[in-house]
Amino acid sequence: MSTQDQNIATYNFAYLDEQTKRMIRRAILKGIAIPGYQVPFASREMPMPYGWGTGGVQVTASIIGPDDVLKVIDQGADDTTNAVSIRNFFRKVADVETTTETAKATIIQTRHRIPELPLTEGQTLVYQVPIPEPLRFLAPRETETRKMHALEEYGLMHVKLYEDIARHGHIATTYAYPVKVEGRYVMDPSPTPKFDNPKMHMSPALQLFGAGREKRIYAIPPFTDVVSLDFEDHPFEVQKFDKPCALCGAEQVYLDEVVLDDRGGRMFVCSDTDHCETRRAEGHVGELGVKEAAE
Amino acid sequence: MPRTDSSAVQTADHITGGFAKPVFDAQAIFRAVMDAMARPGTIQPTKAETQPPRPLSPVAAAITLALCDNDTPLWLDPALRQSAAVASWLGFHTGAPSADTPADAHFALVADPAGLIAFENFAQGTQEYPDRSTTLILQVTSLSSGAQLVLEGPGIDGRAAFAPTPLPRHFVEQWKQNRARFPRGVDLIFAAPEGIACLPRTTRIRAMEG
Secondary structure, eight states: OHHHEEEEEESBBBBBBBBHHHHHHHHHHHHHHHHTTOEEEEHHHHHHHHHHTTEEEEEHHHOOOTOOOEEETTTTTSSSHHHHHHHHHHHHHTTTTEOHHHHHHEEEEEEEESSOOOOTTTTTEEEEOOOOOOOTTOOOOOHHHHHHHHOOOOOOHHHHHHHHHHHHOOOOOOOOOOOOTTTTTEEEOOOOOOGHHHHHOOOOOOEEEETTTTTTTEEEEEEOOOEEEEHHHHHHHOOOOOOOOTTTTTSSSSSSEOOOOOSSSEEEEEOOOOOHHHHHHTTOOTOOOOOOOOO | OOOOOHHHHHHHHHHSSSSSSSHHHHHHHHHHHHHHHSSSTBBBBOOOOOOOOTOOOOOHHHHHHHHOOSSSSSSEEEHHOOOOOHHHHHHHOOOOOSSSSGGGOSSSEEOOOOGOGGGGOOBOOSSSTSSSSSSEEEESSSSSSSSSSEEEEETTTEEEEOBBOOOOOOOOHHHHHHHTTTOOEEEEEEETTEEEEOOTOOOOOEEEEE
């Protein structure tokens, strides 16, 4: 234990040095003031590889204080490698309390899901973002995409969605589905399933986005208009699932497919592990679930 | 303005009065500013643990210490510029270079909002980089005893209201023009003894009453 204490002492609180935190904090304030606009920032090397959430980690490290309670999810799950290692990272370098309960957390760092439990006013959701630029695969040059944002020229994005319809008969984009924030900036909500897009609209929680490799921070303030792009004759729709969660019986939640055997057996379960566990503790049972033993 | 104190006392003045716990105080002040910016019109209480030389207020000084460093040219309004003690205190604690013109400033520190030059003199950012704009830190005496400002916009559930005083001249009209420049424009941080409130450039002022 004493060696661990010494390890903590060799870091500044929350790992980043103070000048870096100030730089990131200034970028966060600009991001909040210009919802959906990608603020460039001087992203640092972090003790984890790009793609593991270095942007989200830098944002979390810059806002977190000793009184915060941190939850980290990876595709909705609290118990996967990325979530566990980031949670342990902040326990070590910031000595903060961590939790898996959505309701208890003040800061939730997420990779590609928004919790099923509606967020509240005191909470901040920090997204890990791989490619922040929604127009990047339509115009590879930064100078071009920046000009398109400056001129509010988003026709290309509508053409892309139209081509989906022409080819597939419906808008086939299922994740990283582009949104328009407060009627101005088209924004990539990070590769969350489009199922989660409606949760961003008028959320009481502050939403911050960090892209470490691409060096961008952006934000959606609470109670902000977030509209998924669509057409009058092809309105935006979220995924629907045929069956409820096999473990807890939840409906209207996002489900993951779990392969059970090599003969085509499969089950669909809540992607949000905290939501599923809470429901099962409350006594809800799905068709493949077992009744929780009374404690 | 020359001071009559001995230089030894002056030096001590400039060194003392900063954050007692720089890491945690800066984090607490930043979180108050972030929450205020995310929820315009709300007053975020704060313990300002700084003792700057007058006329710089403890809350405005705390915000400056939390956000400014040698990367951020800082503009001081005439009321603050008159005090050599303020400039050297800020210089010692932040290392922020002074901005030659308001258009070069990343942050502007304003002790006398009623005498402030027009917002359009400050950096507005560009259409490509609207983040390259000045953030104004206005020292006000109160956030609740002025004329009521009714607010709408991102961060506000329906409507919000606060009543900062004193305000820059023709404030509502100036703010309307600032709003019309979106995504360019300045953002305001109000530093009052009771806490921090913000007006990001997205906020619309519906009405001014009282």
